[in-house]
Amino acid sequence: MADKKLQIALYWGAACGGCDVAVLDTNEFILDVAAVADIRLWPIAADGKYKDIEAMADGELDLAIFNGGVRNSENEHIAHLLRQKSKLLVAFGSCAYMGGIPGLANLTSREKILETAYRRNPSIEWGNRVVPQPETKLNGKELEIPKFYRRVYKLDQVVDVDYYIPGCPPQPDRVRETLLAIVKGELPPKGSVVGAFDHALCEDCPRTKNEKKVKKFYRPWEIKADPDTCLLEQGVLCCGVATRSGCGVRCPTSGIPCRGCYGPPPGVTDQGAKLASAVASIVDSKDPNEIEEILAGLPDFTSFAYRYGVAASLLQRSYRQ
Amino acid sequence: MEEQRIGVYVCQCGTNIAKVVNCEEVVRALSEQPGVVVAKTYKYMCSNPGQEMIIADIQEHGLDRIVVAACSPRMHEPTFRKAIQTAGLNPYFVEMANIREQCSWVHDDPQVATDKARALTFGALHRVAKHEPLERMSVEMCPDVLVIGGGVCGMTAALELADGGNHVYLVEREGTLGGNVARVDLTAPYLDSARDLITALVTRVEEHKRIDVLVHSQVSSLEGFVGNFTATVETIWGDGASVSQFRVGNVVVATGYKEFDASRVVHYGYGKLPNVITSFEFEKMLRAGRIQTKEGKIPQYVAIIHCVGSRSKEFHTYCSRVCCMTALKYAHEVKSAIPNCYVSDVYIDMHAFGKGHEDFYKRGSEAKTLFLMYAKNDHPVIRKAGPGDDCEMLIEVNEKLSGEQIEIPADLVILMVGMEAREDSDAVARLVNISRDKDGWFIESHPKLDPVATTTDGIYIAGVCAAPKDIPDTVAQARAAAGRILAKTIRGSIEIDAVFAEIDEDKCSGCRVCNALCPYSAITYDASKKKSTVISAVCKACGACVAACPSGAIKARHFTDSQIFAQIEGVLT
Ligand SMILES: Cc1cc2nc3c(=O)[nH]c(=O)nc-3n(C[C@H](O)[C@H](O)[C@H](O)COP(=O)(O)OP(=O)(O)OC[C@H]3O[C@@H](n4cnc5c(N)ncnc54)[C@H](O)[C@@H]3O)c2cc1C
Ligand code: SF4
Ligand code: SF4
Ligand code: SF4
Ligand code: SF4
Numbered sequence A: 001m002a003d004k005k006l007q008i009a010l011y012w013g014a015a016c017g018g019c020d021v022a023v024l025d026t027n028e029f030i031l032d033v034a035a036v037a038d039i040r041l042w043p044i045a046a047d048g049k050y051k052d053i054e055a056m057a058d059g060e061l062d063l064a065i066f067n068g069g070v071r072n073s074e075n076e077h078i079a080h081l082l083r084q085k086s087k088l089l090v091a092f093g094s095c096a097y098m099g100g101i102p103g104l105a106n107l108t109s110r111e112k113i114l115e116t117a118y119r120r121n122p123s124i125e126w127g128n129r130v131v132p133q134p135e136t137k138l139n140g141k142e143l144e145i146p147k148f149y150r151r152v153y154k155l156d157q158v159v160d161v162d163y164y165i166p167g168c169p170p171q172p173d174r175v176r177e178t179l180l181a182i183v184k185g186e187l188p189p190k191g192s193v194v195g196a197f198d199h200a201l202c203e204d205c206p207r208t209k210n211e212k213k214v215k216k217f218y219r220p221w222e223i224k225a226d227p228d229t230c231l232l233e234q235g236v237l238c239c240g241v242a243t244r245s246g247c248g249v250r251c252p253t254s255g256i257p258c259r260g261c262y263g264p265p266p267g268v269t270d271q272g273a274k275l276a277s278a279v280a281s282i283v284d285s286k287d288p289n290e291i292e293e294i295l296a297g298l299p300d301f302t303s304f305a306y307r308y309g310v311a312a313s314l315l316q317r318s319y320r321q
Numbered sequence B: 001m002e003e004q005r006i007g008v009y010v011c012q013c014g015t016n017i018a019k020v021v022n023c024e025e026v027v028r029a030l031s032e033q034p035g036v037v038v039a040k041t042y043k044y045m046c047s048n049p050g051q052e053m054i055i056a057d058i059q060e061h062g063l064d065r066i067v068v069a070a071c072s073p074r075m076h077e078p079t080f081r082k083a084i085q086t087a088g089l090n091p092y093f094v095e096m097a098n099i100r101e102q103c104s105w106v107h108d109d110p111q112v113a114t115d116k117a118r119a120l121t122f123g124a125l126h127r128v129a130k131h132e133p134l135e136r137m138s139v140e141m142c143p144d145v146l147v148i149g150g151g152v153c154g155m156t157a158a159l160e161l162a163d164g165g166n167h168v169y170l171v172e173r174e175g176t177l178g179g180n181v182a183r184v185d186l187t188a189p190y191l192d193s194a195r196d197l198i199t200a201l202v203t204r205v206e207e208h209k210r211i212d213v214l215v216h217s218q219v220s221s222l223e224g225f226v227g228n229f230t231a232t233v234e235t236i237w238g239d240g241a242s243v244s245q246f247r248v249g250n251v252v253v254a255t256g257y258k259e260f261d262a263s264r265v266v267h268y269g270y271g272k273l274p275n276v277i278t279s280f281e282f283e284k285m286l287r288a289g290r291i292q293t294k295e296g297k298i299p300q301y302v303a304i305i306h307c308v309g310s311r312s313k314e315f316h317t318y319c320s321r322v323c324c325m326t327a328l329k330y331a332h333e334v335k336s337a338i339p340n341c342y343v344s345d346v347y348i349d350m351h352a353f354g355k356g357h358e359d360f361y362k363r364g365s366e367a368k369t370l371f372l373m374y375a376k377n378d379h380p381v382i383r384k385a386g387p388g389d390d391c392e393m394l395i396e397v398n399e400k401l402s403g404e405q406i407e408i409p410a411d412l413v414i415l416m417v418g419m420e421a422r423e424d425s426d427a428v429a430r431l432v433n434i435s436r437d438k439d440g441w442f443i444e445s446h447p448k449l450d451p452v453a454t455t456t457d458g459i460y461i462a463g464v465c466a467a468p469k470d471i472p473d474t475v476a477q478a479r480a481a482a483g484r485i486l487a488k489t490i491r492g493s494i495e496i497d498a499v500f501a502e503i504d505e506d507k508c509s510g511c512r513v514c515n516a517l518c519p520y521s522a523i524t525y526d527a528s529k530k531k532s533t534v535i536s537a538v539c540k541a542c543g544a545c546v547a548a549c550p551s552g553a554i555k556a557r558h559f560t561d562s563q564i565f566a567q568i569e570g571v572l573t
């Protein structure tokens, strides 16, 4: 590898841009990478055309970093393209890894999304309430935009993925370590989650843990939580129990509960299901009515427990495409 | 992994299964599956020829996994585990599909039942492929025994165990042994002296070199598991307290009962009318040798009322089982002390089911006692007599047999108070980790087939603490519990099922979600390591912690995610 510069592509699918910023946040490191690598595609930072990628030989790229989920036909097309052209494909960030925040849309329907975005959104002017169609005729010409799918896919539901870097967005230090390892060819077994640890967040969280028995759940702003005691046992839903460590315990050490962005710890198939059973297990009551009341303090639990993982969940709706 | 060689056996259970499920069709479907080397149906798989067929096939075809589609695994899983073990396979390499209780017994439509039987058997097939070999564990069994409660029950159990060679710690809360029987005069139905009975027991217990009696004492904690408990006992002396600790392998709980508080039945005026007394107060009189009213007079009319606090909607619905015979005993004792006294006995039904009880009742009814029957929930009412009456009180009874309202005179009324769980039975249950029923009595492992064991290994219940009973039944249970323990301790060790939950220390984040969850208290937390562990000998593999552990650190042996997912996938194919 020493004689030839590394060939790299970075791409965003259904993403917010945060992941690309996380790469930029590695600061001078990314310049070092640039010194040893040719960045062939990086929509947020550099020019590059799909047709240039299409023209490449299979396997010409050494590394493709894909952030964001797969929401439309364009995302899917590029995912296939990068897979074909790159030796390594990395799912970068929670969206590519698990579907992420955009994946929450899988709880509703395509029709409802389009309705909300293009018809009911109060900021849309009258006369402008047009739902975009995949194909439009304009002045006798056929125009095409990417097809909006019924659901969001995580990257490996669409193409084969070599490595996963979790986080929303991944922590810059982890990104640096991981890219360095890839550059040096110090690669873990294919399919590994990299840039994170092999245990749950609580292990690294400095808050004191006691037996957990909760009589009431609070939204974070409803309670002045003790700064040294586990948030979950104070009734603030913290996902750290069912989340892979790697972020540096960013949230609980800043006084707010973990939202689970690093995904499930190794061996856990479904993060949301685990959170549901963990939360159910610490409810301190045997009386059905009281339990009902305590659980009523958890608004929209599905979106909470699956904030990043709807698309990766065991339970999937059946879609007739 | 090497290709597996699986044998599938579909049982007809006589016609129990075959009359609804088409067993041949299930066999046909299964025999086409990859990995299935043998697929057969047979009339009775659990019979000797059925088991021998499996054993012969294992040897002949080199089978390494077995599926038996038959009845509930609760019924015959041990049978088939043993069979395949005889053939040299690990006993956990068999999986059962329940096509009787879950198919033929609950469906009428043969096609539906057959489809379901096939799906369940597919599930078992996919699952058994993922089974791992498991080994049973053996743990040391400490022969010493803790007996809680020094009544007839506790003393009898202690003597039986100590005579058998085991060391016993007998912990009694009061200052003396004897329990409630020590408050009784003569015992029904043979009218032997309770005092003699108790004295004989207490003397033997106190002199026994293998029994340590701790009076004024209570068990404050019990930790560990069958074979290896550590008990902490607090003893209160006149001016101070001491704490002792010892290791025991098993525990007998014999904490008995307390009497029902008669003042809760307001229309009997207990506590207000001075000559309305309870059975225990009457026993005290008998023991003192003088039956008299509060005013020191010899009563001319004595009335005995049954079922006080028992067999009633308001208080306890159960029968306390000893009051009827005790009432007859009182009638007898009153008559022999005051021959011209009129005794009336006011009852709901006369429960005389025990050995010798019916004869005792017959003798009692010949002794000129007036028997009056009242209806459940239609209590007699007691009021003070007027100045013109020749008695202290008058009792109004709606007599059920004659249908008349009858008024009877009384100078002394004896209320046959029932038995009730002790106030601290909840605390005791928690201490030894057993459950109580709706009335507070401790729950046995099986009400018919396993009466003195509990769902916690090594904890036995005997005597009245499990439900009201008389002395002979109490003694029988005490000896049964002792016998169970002697049989277990004689081997020096016990085998523990290989199916239990395990915590992977590397994965445990120390979040403590699981800590308070285990119904058997099998989970401990190591504060220095910041990790939780399951004591495998205590774990009953209920799965509660496995589902709860949010970091996937707890695995249930024989119920792993991959096994369960494989089973689901099998059912869905
Ligand atoms: C009025 C009356 C008359 C009866 N007459 C007869 C009769 O004639 N014939 C007959 O067969 N049966 C009779 N019985 C029934 C008899 O009383 C019971 O069968 C017998 O007492 C049961 O013995 P036990 O050891 O199970 O319970 P108990 O006698 O209640 O003994 C329990 C012992 O445990 C101790 N204890 C309780 N809790 C603790 C604790 N937490 N720690 C340490 N120690 C504790 C208590 O102090 C007590 O010493 C009569 C019952 C009543 C109510
Ligand atoms: S993982 Fe988070 S930061 Fe990255 S694209 Fe998705 S939402 Fe944005
Ligand atoms: S649940 Fe949250 S607050 Fe509690 S220990 Fe885990 S990460 Fe920390
Ligand atoms: S604490 Fe949780 S939500 Fe916050 S950054 Fe870490 S993993 Fe993400
Ligand atoms: S729930 Fe799991 S991770 Fe948490 S303490 Fe228990 S075993 Fe450890």
Ligand code: SF4
Binding pocket: B500, B501, B517, B518, B519, B520, B521, B522, B523, B534, B538, B539, B540, B541, B542, B543, B544, B545, B546, B556
């Ligand atoms: S499986 Fe059940 S019995 Fe075993 S440790 Fe877990 S909660 Fe306790």
